[in-house]
Amino acid sequence: MNTLLSFTPENRPIAIAAAFTLMIILIGTAYTLTTQGTAPMLTPSYLLQQLQIGSFLGLCAAGMMMVILLGHIDLSLPWTLTAAAMMATSVGGPWAIPAGLSVGLIVGLINGFGVSYLRIPSMIFTLGVDSVLRGLMIAHTGGFAPQTEASPLMRYLAADRIMGLPVAVFVWAAVSILITVVLTRTGFGKSIYATGAKESAAYLSGIRTRWVITGAFIASSMCAASAGILLAGYSAKAYQGMGAPFLLPAIAAVVLGGTHILGGRGRYLGTLVGVILIVFLNSVLSIMQMPEAFRQIIYGIVIVGMLLVYGRENKTRL
Amino acid sequence: MTRMTSWVGRNRGFTGAFLLFAALFVGYQMMHPRGFSTAVFIQNANESVVIGFLAMAQTVPVLMRGLDLSVGAVMTLTNTIASHVVTGSPIQQIVGMTITLAAGTGFGLMNGLIVVYGRIQPIIATLATGAVAGGLALLIRPSPGGEISSDLNWALTNAVFDFTETLGFAQDGTAAWLQPIANIPMPLIIMAVFGICVWVPFKRTVTGRTIYAVGSAEGAAYMSGLPVARAKIAAFTLAGYFAACAGLYLAIQTSSGNADINQAGAYTLNSIAAVVLGGTSLLGGVGGAIASLIGAGILRVISFYFRILSIDPLMQSLIEGLVLLAAVSIGALRTLRVKNTLELFR
Numbered sequence: 001m002n003t004l005l006s007f008t009p010e011n012r013p014i015a016i017a018a019a020f021t022l023m024i025i026l027i028g029t030a031y032t033l034t035t036q037g038t039a040p041m042l043t044p045s046y047l048l049q050q051l052q053i054g055s056f057l058g059l060c061a062a063g064m065m066m067v068i069l070l071g072h073i074d075l076s077l078p079w080t081l082t083a084a085a086m087m088a089t090s091v092g093g094p095w096a097i098p099a100g101l102s103v104g105l106i107v108g109l110i111n112g113f114g115v116s117y118l119r120i121p122s123m124i125f126t127l128g129v130d131s132v133l134r135g136l137m138i139a140h141t142g143g144f145a146p147q148t149e150a151s152p153l154m155r156y157l158a159a160d161r162i163m164g165l166p167v168a169v170f171v172w173a174a175v176s177i178l179i180t181v182v183l184t185r186t187g188f189g190k191s192i193y194a195t196g197a198k199e200s201a202a203y204l205s206g207i208r209t210r211w212v213i214t215g216a217f218i219a220s221s222m223c224a225a226s227a228g229i230l231l232a233g234y235s236a237k238a239y240q241g242m243g244a245p246f247l248l249p250a251i252a253a254v255v256l257g258g259t260h261i262l263g264g265r266g267r268y269l270g271t272l273v274g275v276i277l278i279v280f281l282n283s284v285l286s287i288m289q290m291p292e293a294f295r296q297i298i299y300g301i302v303i304v305g306m307l308l309v310y311g312r313e314n315k316t317r318l
Numbered sequence: 319m320t321r322m323t324s325w326v327g328r329n330r331g332f333t334g335a336f337l338l339f340a341a342l343f344v345g346y347q348m349m350h351p352r353g354f355s356t357a358v359f360i361q362n363a364n365e366s367v368v369i370g371f372l373a374m375a376q377t378v379p380v381l382m383r384g385l386d387l388s389v390g391a392v393m394t395l396t397n398t399i400a401s402h403v404v405t406g407s408p409i410q411q412i413v414g415m416t417i418t419l420a421a422g423t424g425f426g427l428m429n430g431l432i433v434v435y436g437r438i439q440p441i442i443a444t445l446a447t448g449a450v451a452g453g454l455a456l457l458i459r460p461s462p463g464g465e466i467s468s469d470l471n472w473a474l475t476n477a478v479f480d481f482t483e484t485l486g487f488a489q490d491g492t493a494a495w496l497q498p499i500a501n502i503p504m505p506l507i508i509m510a511v512f513g514i515c516v517w518v519p520f521k522r523t524v525t526g527r528t529i530y531a532v533g534s535a536e537g538a539a540y541m542s543g544l545p546v547a548r549a550k551i552a553a554f555t556l557a558g559y560f561a562a563c564a565g566l567y568l569a570i571q572t573s574s575g576n577a578d579i580n581q582a583g584a585y586t587l588n589s590i591a592a593v594v595l596g597g598t599s600l601l602g603g604v605g606g607a608i609a610s611l612i613g614a615g616i617l618r619v620i621s622f623y624f625r626i627l628s629i630d631p632l633m634q635s636l637i638e639g640l641v642l643l644a645a646v647s648i649g650a651l652r653t654l655r656v657k658n659t660l661e662l663f664r
Contacts, residue, residue: 075587114643118650119662121600123385127587128643135636143632200663209663244580248445261439293460296453296579303446304432312437 013258013310014270020306021277028284041287048166054279055172056227056234058272060250062179063223065271066216068254069183070196071263072115072122074220077250078243079133080107084225085232085242086137089148096151097229104225105218107133112214137240145240150233158233168230175223180268182219192216196263253278256306331597332609334648339612342619349626356477356501363505364475364571366618368393368564372585373592373610374513375560378553380593382532383602384440386554388429388448389561390586394577395455396422396565401464401575404566411470418569419562425451426558430551440554448586455577462576464569471573478502505567509611512563516556517607525552533602560607592617595645616645 029039040046060077067074080103088100107129114125150158160167183189191212194202203209227246232238257274259266281302285295326333347353372389379386396418403414425447432443473484479500482491491500520526528549531539540546564585569575590600596613598605620641624634656662 114647114650117653118647119653120646120650121594123600124590124594124646125643127591128639128646131635131639132643133639135633135639138635139632200660203659203663248449251442251445255442261442291456293453293456296449296456298453300446300449300451300453303449304436304438304443307438307442307446308436311439311442313439314437 010258010265010267013256014267014273016310017256017258017270017273017277017306021273021280024277024280024284028280028287031284031288041284048164048169050279050283051169051172052166053283054275055166055168056231057246057249057253057279058172058275059175059223059227059230060246061253061271061275062175062268063220064250065254065257065259065266065268066179066192066219066223067122068251068259068261069192069263069266070213070216071199071261072213072216073251074111074126074217074224075123075247076107076111076126076130076133076221077224077247078241079130079137080104080221080224081228081231081243081246082238082240083107083133083137083228085228085238086141086146086148088154088229089146089150089232089238090140092148092151094151094153096154100225100229100232101222104222107225108218108221109214111221112217115217116210116213141240146238148237150236150238154229154233155236156233158230168234171226171230175226176268176272179219183268188212188215193264196265198264249278252303255311256303258310329597331599331605332612335595335597335609335612335616338645339615339619342616342623346619346622346626351626356503360476360503360505362618362622363503363509365622366615367505367509367567367571369585369588369592369618370509370611370614371513371560371564371567372589373596373614374517374607375557375564376586376589376593377596377598377605377607377610378529378556378560379440379444380533380590380598380600381602381605382529382550382553383536384433384550384553385590385600386429386444386557387441387586388425388444388451389557389564389589390582390584391448391451391455391579392422392425392558392561393565393568393585394579394582395425395451395458396562397569398455398459398575398577400566400569401459401466404466404470404569405464411467415566418566419559422562422565423555423559426555426561427551429558430554433554434547434550444554448582452577452579452582455582456579459575459577462574462578464574466570466573468573471570474504474508474567474570476504478504478507480504508563508567513560513611514608516559520552520556521606525549529553530603533604535603588617589614591642595642617642 025041028041032041033039060081064074064077084100084103087103088096091099111126111129114120115122157167157171162170183192191202191207194205194207195209195212199209228243231242253274254271255261256277257266257270257272259270285298290298347358350358352358372393375389376386399421400414400418403417404411405414429444429447432438432447433440436443469484473481477500478496479491481504482488482496488496525545525548528539528544528546529552531544532546532549536546592613593610594600594613595616596605596609596611598609620638629637653662
């Protein structure tokens with residue numbers, strides 16, 4: 001009992017976010033019980049469907065977390081995702097997925113080079129890369145929705161089910177396990193935390209911080225690319241602006257999960273909980289048929305409110 | 319002369335940005351068939367006001383090492399407010415403008431209070447309040463519209479002559495004393511009065527200086543007894559005010575209000591780009607709002623070129639992105655000069 005209540009500072013946000021997620025589900029259930037007399041939110045099929053939708057955001061947030069742990073940010077996510085999806089669908093066939101992933105690899109290399117070697121603030125460099133990618137894709141598609149279709153394998157990964165469980169959830173789980181292992185069990189993971197906490201100290205300790213930063217940006221872009229490939233598989237095609245709705249929720253999920261926006265602190269489990277929180281918040285709001293205006297307001301208030309509970313900085317300034 | 323040289327040395331980013339802007343702008347005017355004419359100046363000025371104000375808005379939090387991701391949304395919010403209240407008799411219109419500016423300033427104040435007393439990182443706090451502002455804007459104006467008088471639109475989006483003529487003073491704009499300034503575009507006057515004339519005096523106050531000090535070294539500023547909390551609140555409040563100026567002008571320019579959330583996001587990102595292009599460091603402490611105006615000017619002139627160069631519209635966003643990347647990479651040249659690698663990690 002004692003262990004349950006005395007959380008370490010790292011785990012407190014995760015516990016509170018998880019409790020809040022449960023509260024959202026309960027509120028949604030209470031709402032449907034009073035209005036329709038049923039509780040669709042508690043049925044397995046509904047929960048699984050939410051997880052399937054959440055897997056796209058989950059992949060984006062997983063990658064975003066790697067760069068946020070360094071105190072950087074990856075604003076090129078929207079068009080990395082879209083470019084990977086468009087390349088995958090236009091190559092098609094067995095090479096669709098490698099094509100999409102290589103887009104992620106290249107974008108990650110460029111981002112990493114700009115941030116770690118040229119020392120341009122990631123906020124502005126990734127923003128520039130995002131608009132270059134958008135320009136490339138507009139030139140590639142001629143500004144129209146691409147006519148190409150997702151390959152069968154992409155559709156299988158995104159929309160099919162194994163033993164009743166969506167395959168996309170397995171992909172998300174595999175990436176999650178991979179990232180957890182990398183962050184907690186490998187030298188690269190430890191280097192990410194060290195570099196994020198204090199880059200000069202990490203450098204003086206012999207960590208090749210430039211490689212670490214480049215590696216994290218590659219991970220971020222690869223995650224965004226896989227989300228794009230899955231999303232293209234889910235909707236059977238790629239389309240303009242498919243990545244835009246993921247950027248801010250991905251950042252919000254990482255931060256709500258207790259990762260510090262200036263880097264150095266955070267657990268992957270928190271990001272996972274943050275994603276689930278946002279997915280359920282969205283779905284409860286759509287069950288309540290909340291107009292877009294109120295959704296935005298509630299969304300903002302939830303982020304500020306949650307952070308007021310556990311995301312506050314220390315008062316000392318030195 | 320030595321003072322001049324040392325000023326240039328201390329403001330290398332600003333000087334570079336200014337030279338780039340001047341070269342681009344003069345080049346554009348020379349290539350334009352009706353270059354250096356009042357009509358072209360007015361058009362250019364009109365298209366630069368909104369991003370100019372937003373760049374100024376973004377500068378103030380950036381100077382103290384924060385970031386305000388809500389400036390675009392506050393602009394949208396005040397834009398929708400203005401489309402309701404800036405109407406009726408001239409007095410009512412002025413009251414409406416005051417209400418609009420007060421609303422934006424109040425929203426900025428709220429941002430500041432959340433950052434200072436809520437102790438939440440600015441980037442994430444303003445991300446959230448930006449969503450709130452966007453939602454409020456959608457509530458206020460679910461579909462685009464508004465009835466801002468066309469007289470007001472005409473008076474404020476043309477030359478000083480048209481302004482005085484519409485308002486009917488200075489002998490309908492023909493007074494002799496007015497002639498030297500009759501052809502200056504009104505948007506520039508608005509930028510100067512509501513932007514520069516607010517920023518420059520503010521920068522010289524203790525609060526203004528503290529913003530720079532916080533950006534350079536917050537701990538040192540605090541230990542020196544500077545009003546750190548007040549400066550932070552003031553920075554976000556001022557950002558809200560400038561964003562409201564942008565929203566108000568957008569409303570007058572388009573004679574309507576439109577709660578376009580995507581547009582708000584694009585403007586926020588462009589405001590950051592303008593700040594960086596102007597030579598203000600995202601690490602805080604270096605730069606200024608005037609420099610960001612130049613940065614915003616560079617962004618705008620680049621898009622002006624697309625019109626006269628008849629570049630394939632499909633290539634425009636690619637070129638914009640490449641130019642932005644190239645411009646910020648110029649700043650990266652300093653990494654080649656650094657002898658001690660540790661100096662890179664600030």
